[in-house]
Amino acid sequence: MADSDEDYVNSSGDEAGAHIVSRRGAGGSKGARPPSSKPKVQKKEAWEDIKRSWDNVVEGADGSINVTGLLEAGKRKRLLKDTTPLQRGIIRHVMLILDLSIAMAEKDFRPTRYLLSIRYACDYVREYFEQNPISQLAVLGMRDGLAVRVSDMSGNPTDHIEAIQKLRLDDPKGSPSLQNALEMSRAALFNAPTHGTREVVIVFGALHSSDPGDIHQTIAHLVADKIRVSVVGLSAQVAVCRDLVAKTNAGSTSTYGVALDDKHFRELLIDTTIPPVTRSSKQSSACLLMWGFPSRVVETTASLCACHSRLARGGYLCSRCSTKVCELPMECPACGLMLVLSTHLARHYHHLFPLRNWVEVPWSEAGEASACLACQVVFPPVPEKGGEEWGLPAKTERGTSVSSRYRCTECRGLFCIDCDVFCHETLYNCPGCQSRERTGGGKEAPNGVPAVAAADTMEIDG
Known part of the structure; x- marks a missing residue:
């Protein structure tokens, strides 16, 4: 260090983390910079605050790992959604756009982004027509700076799945073009009827777009044509995608998400199968369909x-x-x-009037039933002196019940976690409320809607 012009002086005490650089010579003391009295606080980004699932794993005394609570928390997380009845556009016309560029060859999603996107696209088609059987769908791709048509607008899921699976024979190449894909989607949705919704769902894996013109003009045309855009990113958040989603969804960016892992990628994609809320007064007006x-x-x-x-x-x-x-x-x-x-x-009924979320049952009320009302699975026994006296909490922080019981707020029946998930994600009705209606024990529909309102009629031709 004899030939060095500068010396590193480490500080201690209250000046930890700061350092002073002094220059040799007579004016060394004058050139010294005093340490800052206020340390700089760096703001964390959203992606830096990562919650790992294994951080909450509890290890027992015998070395076993308790993951039952994690499984229940994962199930309940999908159920704790807003169940407010809203008017939705149930006749949908959706353009699914897949990124087929060279950026999809990355292996951060196993086996590759390209193959995983194809597999999840097939799952998306099945789930889309399961939730929206009278809607239409078309699939496009982006590669070599062009937009390619994978399948035409149709209501047959088999045709779309066969066309998507043929993409496995090709390799990702070139650059994507958002503008070309959006213009082709806008042309395909031009003849869509006004009583239906016009939507575009994009799976975007690149960080750039090779466009022939101004993409902001295309975004303005999408807003004028009332076309909503949802984006699922695989790399990072892109400014043009955020601007695209915000302007086509009345300022909301809730339909733009970046996948953290393969499970999160599938959740973001499947979430777009739910019909959007109707905002336009023209779409909310009544019309007669034949x-x-x-x-x-x-x-x-x-x-x-x-x-x-x-x-x-x-x-x-x-x-x-x-x-x-x-x-x-x-x-x-x-x-x-x-x-x-x-x-x-x-x-489509469960989209308009979703089944209400069931509440957790504390130990003090767990003795009302010893088995699930639906599947008759025996519940865990209640402690003799009550759960609270044994030091057991009434509810957990994640929305799961420590008593493994969940109550319907309408029929007051107790159910297990598996029946809770099945009723909210597959059946969309409460077995207790249904049995009460059949026996004449209530005057309300399964989800709390009056029976008269739940039996609306429709004039049809034929």
Whole structure:
């Protein structure tokens, strides 16, 4: 250090973390900089505050790990959502845009972003038509600075899944182009009816976009056409994507998320299958739709269907022109009448009036039932002197019940965590409320809506 011009002087005491750099020579003391009295506090970014699941794992005395509470917390996390009845657009027209650029070749999502996106896109198609059976969907891709059409607008999930799976034969290449993909989506949604919603869902893995023009003009056109955009990012938050989502969703950026891992990636994508809330007064106005409800027929000899020109003995006859189609829901190829089943409309009911969240049951009320009302699984026994006297809390901080019991606020029935998840994610009805309605014990529908309002009628053609 003899040849060095500067010496590092480490400070101690109250000046910890600061250092003084002095220069050799007569004026060394004058050139010294005193340490700052107020230490600089750096603001943490949102991605720096990471909550790891293994931080809350409790190890028992025998060395075993208790993960039951973590599993219940993960189940309940999906249920604690807003259940306020809102008007939603149940007839949807969605353009799913997949990033097929070279950025999807990264392996931070196993096996690669490209293969994982294809697999989750197939799951998205199945879940989308499960939740929205009378809606339409099309799939686009972005590669080489262009927008490529993967599948056309259709209500048949099988066609979309087959087209998406064919992408496995290709490799990601080139750069994505958001503007070209949005312009193609806007052209495809131009003829969508006004009583339905127009939406675009983008899976974006790159940090840049190769656009031929000004993308902000395209965003202004999307706002004018009332097209909503949702983005699922795989790399980091991009300013143009945030601006795109905010302007097309009335200033809200809740539909833009960046995936932290593969599980979070799937959650963000599946969340877009829920119909959006209707904001436009024009869309909320009542309109009469002409739908047909055909019955299935089985013929003695095979005949061609009008939708695929395939020989089949079974099918459905249009209630207006008697044209044969092989599957529903579908628009009649001859007269244009929308053909659906009554179960398709009934499946949309839970979006308009969702099942209310069930509450946790403390130990003081756990003795009302010894088994689940739905599956008859035996509950854990209640301590003799009560849970609170044994030092057990009435509720946990995560929304899970320490007594493993959950109560419906309408029928007051007690259920286990598995039935709670099943009723809120698959059945969308409460078994206790349903049994009470069948026996005439109540005057309300399963989710608290008056029975008269829950049986609205609809005029249809056919």
